[in-house]
Amino acid sequence: MTADCFAENLLKWYDNHGRHDLPWHHNRTAYRIWVSEIMLQQTQVATVIPYYLAFMERFPDVQSLAEAPVDDVLSHWSGLGYYARARNLQNAAQTVMDEFGGAFPDTQEALESLKGIGRSTAAAIIAQAFGKRAAILDGNVKRVLARYHAVPGWPGQTSVLKQLWEHAEEHTPSERIRDYTQGIMDLGAMVCTRSRPKCNDCPLQKGCAAYARKETNLYPGSKPKKAKPEKTTWMVILEDQNGRILLERRPPNGIWGGLWSLPELDPAYGADELQEACERNLGLDCGEPELISGFRHTFSHYHLHIQPARLGVTGQQGVRDNGQHKWLHRHEALALGLPAPIRTLLTNPEQATLL
DNA sequence: AACTCGGGGAT
DNA sequence: ATCCCAGAGTT
Numbered sequence: 100m101t102a103d104c105f106a107e108n109l110l111k112w113y114d115n116h117g118r119h120d121l122p123w124h125h126n127r128t129a130y131r132i133w134v135s136e137i138m139l140q141q142t143q144v145a146t147v148i149p150y151y152l153a154f155m156e157r158f159p160d161v162q163s164l165a166e167a168p169v170d171d172v173l174s175h176w177s178g179l180g181y182y183a184r185a186r187n188l189q190n191a192a193q194t195v196m197d198e199f200g201g202a203f204p205d206t207q208e209a210l211e212s213l214k215g216i217g218r219s220t221a222a223a224i225i226a227q228a229f230g231k232r233a234a235i236l237d238g239n240v241k242r243v244l245a246r247y248h249a250v251p252g253w254p255g256q257t258s259v260l261k262q263l264w265e266h267a268e269e270h271t272p273s274e275r276i277r278d279y280t281q282g283i284m285d286l287g288a289m290v291c292t293r294s295r296p297k298c299n300d301c302p303l304q305k306g307c308a309a310y311a312r313k314e315t316n317l318y319p320g321s322k323p324k325k326a327k328p329e330k331t332t333w334m335v336i337l338e339d340q341n342g343r344i345l346l347e348r349r350p351p352n353g354i355w356g357g358l359w360s361l362p363e364l365d366p367a368y369g370a371d372e373l374q375e376a377c378e379r380n381l382g383l384d385c386g387e388p389e390l391i392s393g394f395r396h397t398f399s400h401y402h403l404h405i406q407p408a409r410l411g412v413t414g415q416q417g418v419r420d421n422g423q424h425k426w427l428h429r430h431e432a433l434a435l436g437l438p439a440p441i442r443t444l445l446t447n448p449e450q451a452t453l454l
Numbered sequence: 455a456a457c458t459c460g461g462g463g464a465t
Numbered sequence: 466a467t468c469c470c471a472g473a474g475t476t
Contacts, residue, residue, distance in 0.1 A: 142462080143470055397460090439460075
């Protein structure tokens with residue numbers, strides 16, 4: 100496959116207008132590219148950059164990541180979301196150490212065998228780190244190709260995705276693969292944007308089917324929308340006489356998997372029942388609850404109304420430090436991997452109200 | 455094939 | 466408020 104007009108025009112644009120100075124563009128090892136790719140899944144570049152820099156400082160190579168305590172990895176992910184990414188990241192680092200002698204594989208199949216690496220991320224590593232030809236298909240590329248070829252339908256649909264992959268393969272050149280891969284993502288992020296694309300600045304305008312029809316707004320097709328359910332929960336700040344707060348580790352799967360959070364209680368409890376519920380469920384001796392103003396946190400598929408309450412705890416009976424629970428001072432808790440709204444709540448309860 | 459998994463930025 | 470983002474894993 101030789102570079103067609105698509106790739107040539109794109110590369111010329113990239114040379115003049117693309118992003119050439121992102122943190123993972125320096126010292127392009129497979130490790131550094133891989134971490135950037137995982138962080139960038141469903142997360143915008145500007146959000147990722149500070150996390151990436153801190154992560155690289157703490158885990159400079161695959162061995163340091165493989166050997167780290169999982170809570171250390173999660174704390175560096177706190178606020179990024181999709182926490183399974185962090186757990187899979189460390190799992191893959193351990194696999195690289197144990198099964199690949201600490202060196203990242205450079206084939207599609209071997210890379211996809213690592214937890215958290217799918218077709219597109221494997222291709223990005225092959226292209227960016229190893230300079231070998233491989234086609235990527237992320238959100239930016241999907242938008243560019245859906246418009247260029249006027250591919251109808253929502254890319255989440257298997258048939259649409261299949262067509263987009265075919266176009267991705269067809270346009271990917273064998274020369275300058277790093278620049279092409281970065282360039283098509285940059286074009287999607289900077290020119291072929293979701294709304295009000297800058298078609299007059301686009302190097303692909305001439306061949307773009309959506310532009311020719313003045314229908315860039317129709318591509319890619321939008322996701323069928325569903326109403327998000329509303330859920331409610333109590334979250335209790337149980338504080339002992341030394342000012343320590345009880346934290347609870349969430350189960351490895353499900354929302355906020357593996358993170359430390361506040362104990363939750365069924366919203367069916369009334370405020371007047373909280374004290375007794377805490378005492379019965381956790382074996383604690385609690386005082387009267389002090390209600391904190393509630394707030395709403397929105398996930399991709401539901402809304403969660405969080406109603407916090409603070410209860411003083413007397414004595415040392417009841418739940419102690421173990422694998423699932425910890426009594427920690429505020430500043431110690433903030434060093435753990437916490438869900439974003441819990442971090443806000445512990446940092447500044449008043450600010451949480453504004454969310 | 456449909457669903458799950460977060461949080462933030464853009465609009 | 467809604468949509469989307471350098472997607473992958475599970476069911």
